[in-house]
Structure formats: structure tokens, C-alpha cells
Amino acid sequence: MAQWYSSVKPTPMLKAELDIVIPTIRNLDFLEMWRPFFEKYHLIIVQDGDPSKDIKIPEGFDYELYNRDDINRILGPKASCISFKDSACRCFGYMVSKKKYIYTIDDDCFVAKDPSGKEINALEQHIKNLLSPSIPHFFNTLYDPFRDGADFVRGYPFSMREGATTAVSHGLWLNIPDYDAPTQLVKPLERNSRKFDLSLRYVDAVMTIPKGTLFPMCGMNLAFDRELIGPAMYFGLMGDGQPIGRYDDMWAGWCVKVICDHMGWGVKTGLPYIWHSKASNPFMNLKKEYNGIFWQEEAIPFFQSVTLPKECTSVQQCYLELANLVKEKLGKLDPYFIKLATGMVTWIEAWEELNSTEGTEAKAKAPKGKND
């Protein structure tokens, strides 16, 4: 039996070790449904779009709220690396947090029910995923061996059963799946639920994405160990003024996976599910995505070819090396990647500035917010 972790013990809540980051352009009424699960946690709300707009937040939540004016004030010229008018802005919340773990969720995601009809505490499952080891180096055909009722199957090397540290927990979605625009256009009515499409039903599994394999990381239901992989969770230059959008989480996922592979850490995907309620406009999405759909055919082979030098022993060093390679290899594809590589370097500089001891003063001037 995998010793590291047994889910028989109650899952620690990590109230003081975890922040919930929400990017938003809307009122946050969705929090009412999450209240039983979120009310004890500190929220970091990143308000995108017009900073003069008032975002309504239900009573009783402990939060800090940052709008574009705050981002510009805190980061100064380095604010150029934080996207505007794209959910990529959420990564500012990762930077200003001081906690070990981050959970990020979109404001159109609600509490889903498992096949038994029980409400899913997505945060609890993410914490379970993060606190139990991953197995990136050898696939277990019963999936997560650390779950109750599962274990390592015959033939699984005993020397590998300790597993690896888990850096990322990638959750999934019922109802509206995270499709790209072309898929949305050809399947306007598809819903990820038992009723509509059995091939996309609730899959009761958590698995580690094998080392050397990339994956399309979606930012709408995502948790990670910020102290481990936070500096690589940059969601890129998207939205206003950029030739691309809705590839923020994808870019971060490719960078994160390459670095996790290099560092020997694991990335899990599967449970928990959330209920994704809103299909954004596929035509608007196509406009935002079209360069990404084209460029990714070059970008993915690039990431698959990356070997980080063994001298890169910190995530920051890995990330700066990656930025160099992006500029050198993808800069030929389009000048955008040269700008993006610069944004990657600025992100690390800003991260270091805010997360050094002096940087806490900047945080101390945090703006509007409500604390206990």
C-alpha cells in the first residue's frame, strides 16, 4: 500500500496555506454556491477590464481585490508583462500571493455533482491531489495508486513506489467542456454530461501525466504548489494589444510541464470536476485563437525538443533559459514570440521583486479588500 498518503485521514484544509485566485470582469455572485467550500479561504480577485467598474462581492468573504490601476501601481513598468482584457491577468494573483498553494477558478464555474448526486468539494480534491505523490516516471494502469481502493499493480517497480512531489493538479469540467472555437462551432450543443454524450461523461480518475508528455492546461479549475512551480505559472501576453488570446493557460502549461519534467515533479489531471456554465462566443473566440491554432503546430514541437541544462537547478533559472530558447527558436516564427520572451523575463523580475522581503511593502499597500 502506498504509505505516503492515505485518503482515509481527513484532508487538511490548508486554510492558512492556500489562496484562491479569481480573474473577473463580472460580479462574483457565483461565490454564493461555493460559500460552504470557499468561505474560510482568502481570495485574491484580479479585476480585468475597466478599473473604475465596481465588482460586487458577496458578504462574508475575506479577499483582496486588484484592478489594473493597482497592477500598474505595484509593478510600475513591469506591469507590461500582465495581460489586459484576457483571463491571463489572473497570474498577477499568483505573484502577489504569499501562500504555498494556489487554486484558481473562473467566475462561471459552479459546484458540480458526482454520479451519486453528491456535491463535489473541488478544493478538497485538489488538496488531496497536491499532497499525494505523482508517478510521472512509470504509468500505473490502475491510475492513482494513492487513492483508496487502488494501489500499484503487479510489475510496478518497487524502487519507484515512493513517487514524486506533485506540483500541479488540473481539474476538469462538466456541462460546457473547454473546447477551442472551431470545435465549439461544429459542436454547439455538446455538453459533457451523461445525458448528452456518454463518451464525455464523468470519469472517476486522477492520473499523472507521464514525463515527456505535454498537455493542454486549462486555467478554469487549476491548483498548484506556488512555492514549487509558481515562477513558471506565467500566463503570457494575451488579449488587448496582442495578436492572440485564450492561449494563456496553454502557454503556461507547456512551460510548466517542461520544467516539472526537468525538476522531477508531477502534474496530475482528472478529478475534481466543476460545472462550467457559460460557453463564450465561438466567433469571438476564433478571432482570439486563430494565431494560436496555427502557431501551436510549431510551438509544441519546440517544447517537445527542449532539454534544460542540468545547471538549471531552480524554477527561475529554468524559466529564464526557456525564455532565451523561445526568443531564439520561436522568434523566427513571429516577432510576437520575441515580445513574449521579454515578457517572460519581466515576469521573473517582477516575481523576484515582489517575493523578496522588501517586496512585501508593495503588497502591504494592497488596495480595496475585506479582511476578517
Ligand SMILES: O=c1ccn([C@@H]2O[C@H](COP(=O)(O)OP(=O)(O)O[C@H]3O[C@@H](CO)[C@H](O)[C@H]3O)[C@@H](O)[C@H]2O)c(=O)[nH]1
Ligand atoms: O477579458 C477577460 C475575459 C474573461 N475574464 C475572466 O476569465 C475567466 C474566463 O472567462 P470566460 O469564462 O468568459 O471564458 P471561457 O471561454 O469560458 O474561458 C476559457 O478560456 C480560458 C481563458 O483563456 C479560461 O481559463 C477558460 O475557462 C472568467 O473568470 C472571466 O471573468 C477576464 O478576466 N478577462
Ligand SMILES: [Mn+2]
Ligand atoms: Mn468560462
